[in-house]
Amino acid sequence: xxxxxxxxxxxxxxxxxxxxxxxxxxxxxxxxxxxxxxxxxxxxxxxxxxxxxxxxxxxxxxxxxxxxxxxxxxxxxxxxxxxxxxxxxxxxxxxxxxxxxxxxxxxxxxxxxxxxxxxxxxxxxxxxxxxxxxxxxxxxxxxxxxxxxxxxxxxxxxxxxxxxxxxxxxxxxxxxxxxxxxxxxxxxxxxxxxxxxxxxxxxxxxxxxxxxxxxxxxxxxxxxxxxxxxxxxxxxxxxxxxxxxxxxxxxxxxxxxxxxxxxxxxxxxxxxxxxxxxxxxxxxxxxxxxxxxxxxxxxxxxxxxxxxxxxxxxxxxxxxxxxxxxxxxxxxxxxxxxxxxx
Numbered sequence: 413x414x415x416x417x418x419x420x421x422x423x424x425x426x427x428x429x430x431x432x433x434x435x436x437x438x439x440x441x442x443x444x445x446x447x448x449x450x451x452x453x454x455x456x457x458x459x460x461x462x463x464x465x466x467x468x469x470x471x472x473x474x475x476x477x478x479x480x481x482x483x484x485x486x487x488x489x490x491x492x493x494x495x496x497x498x499x500x501x502x503x504x505x506x507x508x509x510x511x512x513x514x515x516x517x518x519x520x521x522x523x524x525x526x527x528x529x530x531x532x533x534x535x536x537x538x539x540x541x542x543x544x545x546x547x548x549x550x551x552x553x554x555x556x557x558x559x560x561x562x563x564x565x566x567x568x569x570x571x572x573x574x575x576x577x578x579x580x581x582x583x584x585x586x587x588x589x590x591x592x593x594x595x596x597x598x599x600x601x602x603x604x605x606x607x608x609x610x611x612x613x614x615x616x617x618x619x620x621x622x623x624x625x626x627x628x629x630x631x632x633x634x635x636x637x638x639x640x641x642x643x644x645x646x647x648x649x650x651x652x653x654x655x656x657x658x659x660x661x662x663x664x665x666x667x668x669x670x671x672x673x674x675x676x677x678x679x680x681x682x683x684x685x686x687x688x689x690x691x692x693x694x695x696x697x698x699x700x701x702x703x704x705x706x707x708x709x710x711x712x713x714x715x716x717x718x719x720x721x722x723x724x725x726x727x728x729x730x731x732x733x734x735x736x737x738x739x740x741x742x743x744x745x746x747x748x749x750x751x752x753x754x
Contacts, residue, residue, distance in 0.1 A: 439503075443496040447489040454482050480541055487537035494529050498522045520592040520609060524582045527611045531579075578612045581628045585609070590631050591638060596705040598637035599626055603705075639705050647681055648708040650698040650715045654723065658730035660686060660696065663719065667698050670718045676711040678703050693732045 458478060461471070501522060505515035585591060591614065595606045599616055602624055608615040614631065616624040630636075639646060652663070664684040671677045681701035688695035698715055702708040723730055 439496065439499045443492045443499075447485065447492050450485045451489065454478060454485060458482075476544055479544055483537055483540045483544075486540075487534060490533045490537070491530055494526050494533070498526050516592040516594050517589060520589070521586045523593070523609060524586040524611075528579060528582060531611065578628050581632050582609075582611050584632055585628070590641075592640075595641070596639040596644075598639070599624060599630075644704040645678065645680070645701060646705055646708045647699060647701045648712050650700070650712045650719070651687075652696040652698065652716075652719055652723075653693045653732055654696060654727075655692075655730045655732055656694060658694070658723070658727050660684070660694075662726065663696060663722075666722045667715065667719060670715060671700060674711060674714060676702055676707040676714070678707075 461474060461478070502519060505518050591597065591606050591609070593606055593609065597604065597606060597616060602616065602618050602622075604616040604618040604624060606614060607617040607623070609628075611628070613628055614626045616626060618624055654663075667684045668682060671682050678701050681699060683697075683699040685697050685699070686694050687697040698719065700708075700711060700715065702711050
């Protein structure tokens with residue numbers, strides 16, 4: 413115990429001095445400090461227990477209790493080791509950079525694999541604890557009750573179906589990567605980002621701060637839109653509907669000028685084209701590109717506002733209007749008009 417305290421006291425002082433230079437040391441210290449303390453404590457108790465004058469039945473019970481606690485601590489150590497491996501591995505990948513596709517891919521895979529590994533380790537740990545009671549009445553009575561009533565097969569079949577499907581879906585998502593953390597998706601008509609991926613469900617953060625919780629198997633069985641599957645760059649459009657009298661070249665020049673002044677534009681794609689004609693208006697499409705979905709939405713709004721303001725200032729008569737013109741001189745009288753006039 414004293415050795416444990418001395419070692420981690422020294423590591424703590426060194427960590428505070430070198431926290432910026434060595435994040436690895438900080439992670440290792442945080443993850444193994446408490447499990448190491450309990451392992452040390454249990455080892456000491458197992459070593460000194462035979463030295464006490466305790467009768468055999470009570471001594472056996474104490475040993476069983478210590479073994480149960482020991483296996484619980486071992487499970488804690490294994491889970492901490494999984495988290496430690498994940499955090500140390502992620503030190504090499506920064507999701508804060510602009511081109512974070514690889515970092516998000518690794519982060520998503522590690523998160524799913526970490527959850528499945530923890531489930532497997534907990535099952536193993538529970539099995540080790542139950543193995544301590546194989547010769548007890550509780551074990552035999554419980555197993556006999558489940559077997560005789562036929563509940564064991566029903567419980568296992570029901571639990572295994574949902575658990576296995578979710579685990580397989582999680583493994584398939586980790587390998588095929590239809591979604592990753594921070595991917596921009598459209599699910600059930602809602603636009604949002606993948607915020608969390610668990611072993612049973614996915615949380616999609618909607619743009620208005622709502623959260624859409626979707627079963628993990630949804631992304632395997634149903635179609636959805638992923639705007640950042642290969643890269644975060646996106647193209648967007650802003651449509652204008654104007655009168656035929658508007659000069660398209662002037663609109664194109666103003667559109668290019670607006671984009672050049674915007675830091676949200678990624679300097680890759682820009683185009684202004686007449687994409688459709690109707691009886692009264694021209695449909696003009698402003699095509700633009702941006703680094704991500706958030707920048708694209710804001711840039712499209714800015715372009716619309718700027719182009720509307722430009723048309724209002726320079727070509728106020730160019731907004732859609734309805735024209736009536738008389739052909740052949742005198743307008744024909746409406747039905748019943750001559751009768752009222754007479």
